[in-house]
Amino acid sequence: MLTLFRWMVRLTVGLMVVGIVLVLLAWYFAIRSLPDYNGSYEVAGIAQPVEIVRTTEDVPHIFGQSDHDVFFALGLAHAQDRLFQMTVLRRAAQGRLSEIYGAGAFASDDLARRLGLYRNAVASVAAQDPATKEALEAYAAGVNAWIEQVNLGARGRGAPEFFLYPDDISYWEPADSLAILKLLAATSTVQLRREVMRARLSLTEPKRGQELLAAPYEPAIPTYASLFPGAKLMPPERALPPYDWVTGLAGFMAPASGASANGWAASSARTAGAGALLANDPQFALTAPGLWYLARLELQSGGVIGGTIPGIPAILSGRNGAMAWGLTPAQIDDQDLFIEEVQPGEASRYRGDAGWTDFATRNEVIRVKDQKDQVITLRDTANGPVIPGGHFGIASILPPGHVAALSWTGGQVGDTTMSALVGLMHAKTRSEAAATLQGVVAPALTYTLADRDGIGQTLAGAIPKRPATHATLGRMPTPGWDLANRWQGTEPAPAELTDLNPEKGIVATTGAGPVIAHGHPLGYDGIDDRRLSRLNLLIDSREVHSRDSFIAAQNDMVSPLARDLLPLIAADLWYSGEPAAPGTPERQRQDALSLLANWDGSMNEYLPEPLIYSAWMRQLQDRLIRDDLGPMADDFTHLYPDFIERVFRDVNGASAWCDIRQSTATVTCPTIARQALDQAIFDLTARFGPDVRSWRWGDVHRARHVHPALGDLRGLSYVVNLIQPTSGDDSTVARASMRGTGPNPWMNVTGAAYRGVYDLADPDSSVFVISTGQSGHPLSRHYDDMAELWRRGEYVGMSLDPALARAAAVGVTRLEPAPR
Template sequence: MLTLFRWFLRLTLGLIALSAAALLLVWYFAMRSVPDYAASYVVPGIGAEIEIVRSTENVPHIFAKSDSDAFFALGLAHAQDRLFQMTVLRRAAQGRLAEIYGERALAADDLARRIGMARAARASVAAQSDQARAALQAYADGVNRWIEIVNRDALGRGAPEFFLFPDEIAYWQPADSLAILKLYGAASSRQIPAEVLRARLSLAEPERGQDLVSRPGEAAMPAYGTLFPAKHIQPVASAAPEWPLDLAGYLTPFSGVGASAFAADGKRTAAGMPLLASDPQAALTMPSLWYLARLQLGSGDVIGATIPGVPAVLSGRSARLAWGFVPAQIDDADIHIEEVQPGDSNRYRGVNGWQDFTARTETLRVRGAPDRQITLRETENGPLLSPASLGLGSVTPAGHAAALSWTGLAPDDRSYSALLGVMTASDRRAGFAAAQDWAVPAAHLALADREGIEERLIGLAPERAPDHPTAGRMPVPGWIAGNRWQGVTRLDAPDETQHGLGFATGALGSNSAGLGFDGDSTLRRDRLQRLLAGREVHSRDSLIETQLDIVSPAARALLPLVGADLWFTGEPAARGTPERQRQDALRLLAEWDGAMNEHLPEPLIYAAWMAALQDRLVRDELGPLADELTALRPAFIERVFRNRGGAAIWCDIRQSAAVETCSTIARQSLDAAILDLTARYGPDVTSWRWGDAHEAIQTHPALGPTPRLGWIVNLRQSLSGGDHTLARAPLLGQGSTPFRPTQGAGYRGVYDLADPDSSVFIIASGQSGHPFSRHYDDLAVKWRRGEYVTMSLDPDLARAAAVGVTRLIPSEPR
């Protein structure tokens, strides 16, 4: 027995030693992938020595003798800090996420392959300007040099995440950068889900369904079922991901990422020179989608926000010009329903009869599962999408398929050339001239130089026939000539939202150009207009204050209307009773200014009340479809409570014998919301806090969903703001955490042309994507608090604040 015990003890100690050794080995290789910012590397492909000066915040300041060398160094710096993120973005655009994430990413890969973003990107390389092609190639060379250095020096594969995935890291190609830019363009549109929702509302409630999505004065649409007479529409469930796939690939097509930009003319600023603010949004991840960088170019130094994988500053400034791109949310995509020939799935009905699909087969590699073969078909209207994608199966008649028409499928997309031209322009005129090549997404381009500010709508928009039955708002039969696009038009017009105030007010209202169909966006745009017009003279700080504004115009508009018959009614109730809770909640809301402050109970009461109210209004008419109305629709609630067009009929519960009034529904909804909040946060209404529910989880796309590791690599932060505030943080709207923010302004910048070096910048994480780096999350707390960092174009200041200088030495002179 003693001998057995000794052997058991030895085995146990041996296993502990082996486990410790394995952990140390993992730690050793993981730490080797943290880059040394003070190293020097001899590399081929550059013309002269390059310096990458890292500031205190780990922002690379790139000093190079040529533009080619500057973009080479940017590629290397991106790869040093964000190589895993870059490869994930590339995979998302190419439809290759399942190779690392397994079957849960199959739906995302299927959609990306069918859209064909990577294929369109490869075709558009040749369409770029000579300057753009040179920049793309130099950038790719820089990325690949770092991959070679990692392999040569055994630097932990470049990122610890790569230890989890067996695939080799493919070298970077110029088309990869264009594919990521294409993915950003697709993610900027929300039109396809909006079309599907309108059609489903029409099917579920033909008479009143459009109340939820239409704008005042908008022309009525035909009932969706009448577009396909005698056709049976059998709903097909969409594939439900195990975890949010916008985090898996950082960007999901047609998810509707947004931005805002606004500016003050020199006549309205304290220093007499223009100011411009910009804050593009995306999913809240670790690391952020955005990365700060500064480049020394022949046309002048530029500094601002980049997307790792794309050699360009999408929002930033030079010494003479500041710019911001804002997705315009125009209706840039349509679904055309194609009839498949009975008995022959390779043919479809065209304008002049049956014709063949254009078809090809591709293979989806799936980690841990057999490969999948998919057949990709295209029609004259565009590629066919799976019925499991974007809810399309729920609006597609039997024997039919859904084809995507999207402005981003053009093989001669020169958006990158336009972007490069804007960031190297000397003034607004040159910037807008370069922007003529911009295609996708259609955007508001806000420019400011020392002479003034201007904003224009740029990009491509579809041309539809005047008698189009739905004006692009719902899917239509693809075999009818009048339903098809008549072509595309290039947008180039001054924005009409300036109203002579001396302010360019970028696309906070996604329908500000009159080309989209988002009825609630005007709330945020009007709030912005009031803040900008409310000051005679603006400063950098006033634009920061506007950018961080957390007052909800929706709350200010809805609460007096919804609670009109509830304020201060009835005798005071005893403490601890539901009636007293309701009275306390109403008292708080009556004195509230609408600020969605994380430390207050009022935003939580308001959000829960409005969510319960909207659900109670539509549940009996829409049934299970009500579960998918995750976003609050203030325009709908306002229409109902003002009884516009008889919309108050939504307040009556069809299944009950009594006729409910809107006041009754408002009270019942408030009681239901209080009951739910009491179960979550206790009975004391005054102790509730918006930040307890409105907690952002910035998820690491690879390690975040893993138990235990998620607590290390993910970041949880309570945020102020909400769906309709200028500092926008839209809500998840479903599940056990309905008030969790899903997106945010992952980058904020305010550019001062009077004192350019006083311009400020911030991103929602740190610069590094390495979980063991001290720069992994060092900017996140500043971002949450509404703080910024300054970045100078002065080389001496940049070097004086350096925490490391990477030197790239040419292996041979060119």
């Protein structure tokens, strides 16, 4: 027995030692991939020495003797800090995530192949201007130089994620950068998803269904069944797994997930200094690391500083010595879904405008980790690629014997968007910038511009040319064989959408619709424009602005939606007689209404009112639509405020949504509002206790910056994911959109992952910040060192002064030309 005991002790000690050794080895190999910011490297591909000076926050300031060498160094710096992110973004665009993630990423790969993101990127390389081609080639050479350094120096494979997701890192190509830009374009638009939703609504509730999505300025459209006689709502296709937020972000960006931003500027006549002000905050999914990366480039035309996306050699939002710019995704209807009839008995042909026509087909192989390779057949029609029914619920609206094809501006070859973005960095005036931006194809963007003489805005991007006879104006799928619905090509954004001399001295956009050209909207699915109204209110509330007033506006957390809806919905509920007995549901309702009656609409993380309001609105919308839509109500995970306002104002009889079909008694809107409030309070009580005054918005509205590869791995998720309480909601200027599903539907999953305020009166007082940190390495102190600043609405300086950069340097990387 004593011998057995001794052996057990030895075995236990041995296992502990082995465990410690394994942990130490994992730690050693992980930290090997941390770059030495004070390193000196001999690299092939540059003509003169280059310095990368990194400030306290790890922002690289790149100094070289030529633009070629500067772009080379940017590629190297991106790879030093974000190599795993860059390779994953490239894989997402190529449709090759399954090779490292397994079957869970197959749906993403399948869609990327169908959209032809990488194929079209390769075909667009030749369309770039000479300067952009050189920038792309130099950037790719810089990325590859760091990959070579990783291999030569055994630097932990370049990122710790590669130990869990083995990947043979291929060298970077210019087309890879264009492909990431294509992925960005596919992510920014939601039109395909909205068209399918409209068709499903039409089939489920033909009479009033469109009221859910209709904008106030939107004309009526025919029912889906009238376009396709006999069509009926079909069960969803399960060939592909249902969309999941985290799985969808396996590539950092997910097509059709949507993007937004605020962009506004004030001329010197409206500012405290002798120069213009500009603010910009692009809003995408929150990931760790974030999508954005701060950088400064010293080009031959002068210094430029701002926000980049790793993989793309351009400052997308920022400033140079003469002007500043900010981007906002424009709510343009840039996608149309066409329903194509397949020839009976001949699946290789479809109905064209002149008879049965062969699909253009080709096979591609998707390699899936630990499983057999999957061969997919890609089919194209005259209207674009065929999108299988498993994506976006398309199968539920397809008549038997039909498929769906997509027309999309981002599907064009010869896309010169990259040339426009690279050229923008060299522009010295608003007019130069606007002319350069006419090369943008996709995504469609509203660029806010400011220079020493003034401010302006311009819409940039390809606009579909739809015939006036189009059956649905692009808002719902139409028959693909009918020429009356088919695009007649695309055209640049109309000149009337460029205003470089606004009379008010102020311009502002939030991506809210409608964008009007030639008297007609260019899209009908703009984000609720109350956010724009709130921004305009903040701007117009003072005659003279400063950098600090722009910062305050950028972080404004007052919900204009709450201010609009609560007086309308609670009009008959505010007064409820004598106080009810403490501890009763009636008293809880009275306390909740008392709080809301005195609330200013501030979605502050420390208050209970935002939580009560948000839970109430969720319950209210669900009660309004579930009786009519049935299970389809589950798809409406976010609030549709125009619909709720239309119901409670009884616009065109919309109050009929308040009545319950299954009930013999007539249910009024005040009654359903009270029932929804009671249910919301009941649910919140189960989670947070009976004292409504102790509830806090920040307890549920927490920003989850998820790591796409490691974020769901038990144990590691606590290290790589960043979770922090946040203020705001979908309608605040400081937009903090919620997931809408799952155990915590209030989880903040999208937001302004980059914020910048550019002051041309005192350029070096300009500021910017990103949502996480510069490094993508979870063990780096720069992985999350800006996260708390971002949460609190604080910033770091963005100076073009070389002396300032060197004074605050935490490291200087020197690149020397390798001997030939």
